[in-house]
Amino acid sequence: GESVGLHLPTLSVQEGDNSIINCAYSNSASDYFIWYKQESGKGPQFIIDIRSNMDKRQGQRVTVLLNKTVKHLSLQIAATQPGDSAVYFCAEKNSGANSKLTFGKGITLSVRP
Amino acid sequence: GAGVSQTPSNKVTEKGKYVELRCDPISGHTALYWYRQSLGQGPEFLIYFQGTGAADDSGLPNDRFFAVRPEGSVSTLKIQRTERGDSAVYLCASSLGSVNTEAFFGQGTRLTVV
Numbered sequence: 001g002e003s004v005g006l007h008l009p010t011l012s013v014q015e016g017d018n019s020i021i022n023c024a025y026s027n028s029a030s031d032y033f034i035w036y037k038q039e040s041g042k043g044p045q046f047i048i049d050i051r052s053n054m055d056k057r058q059g060q061r062v063t064v065l066l067n068k069t070v071k072h073l074s075l076q077i078a079a080t081q082p083g084d085s086a087v088y089f090c091a092e093k094n095s096g097a098n099s100k101l102t103f104g105k106g107i108t109l110s111v112r113p
Numbered sequence: 114g115a116g117v118s119q120t121p122s123n124k125v126t127e128k129g130k131y132v133e134l135r136c137d138p139i140s141g142h143t144a145l146y147w148y149r150q151s152l153g154q155g156p157e158f159l160i161y162f163q164g165t166g167a168a169d170d171s172g173l174p175n176d177r178f179f180a181v182r183p184e185g186s187v188s189t190l191k192i193q194r195t196e197r198g199d200s201a202v203y204l205c206a207s208s209l210g211s212v213n214t215e216a217f218f219g220q221g222t223r224l225t226v227v
Contacts, residue, residue, distance in 0.1 A: 034215065043117075043204055043218035044156065089155050100146065100169055101216060103155030 012110045019077040021107055023090035026071060030092040034101065035064060035075045037086045044089060047075070077109075085111045115139075117219035119205050125225045126195055134190040134222045138207030145188050146216060147180055148204040156204055162188060195226045 013019045025033070031052035036044035048059045050066050050073075057064050063076040073090050087108050091101040118137040126132050138145050144163055148156035158172040165185045173179070182188040192199055202223050206216040
């Protein structure tokens with residue numbers, strides 16, 4: 001079946017370093033992708049999105065890269081801070097008739113002080 | 114309100130009982146989604162509303178689950194004859210439209226069936 005998944009379950013980084021979180025998706029019809037951050041006891045929080053007509057998008061301290069050829073998505077966080085510690089999910093959508101977001105399993109980012 | 118509001122935040126119920134979970138979306142958002150999240154997993158799609166109608170209910174696990182959005186704003190997720198396996202966090206999200214617009218999530222309702 002089609003799925004969205006993440007390569008690693010956990011990622012530990014030193015405060016101040018850059019973080020890279022990777023995601024593979026298998027639905028070639030997906031044309032919209034979102035990264036969410038979820039802290040304990042809270043709902044997912046939107047970080048950044050990208051449409052399939054782009055391969056890179058930058059936000060504040062975050063960059064999302066999309067490689068449609070290999071169906072790969074990544075989230076880069078610059079100068080990682082303790083407040084970035086959370087679970088990160090990539091999600092994908094086919095903007096056709098079915099507009100549900102399909103989430104991967106999540107990766108935990110742990111920032112060492 | 115400022116964001117998506119879900120009530121109650123926590124619900125403990127006995128096996129076999131009926132529960133209702135409420136979602137107040139962001140004002141003006143026409144699309145509303147329900148998801149279920151088990152510990153350590155990503156949110157799992159249940160149902161999506163565009164306005165008052167359920168545009169996609171393919172994620173509802175069985176006929177014990179039902180959701181309504183009668184006036185195109187507030188939505189209620191209803192679970193009949195609850196089972197212990199229904200225990201999870203139920204998340205609601207809303208967005209301005211259904212095509213490539215970001216969805217904002219509420220804090221979720223933690224349902225525990227004992």
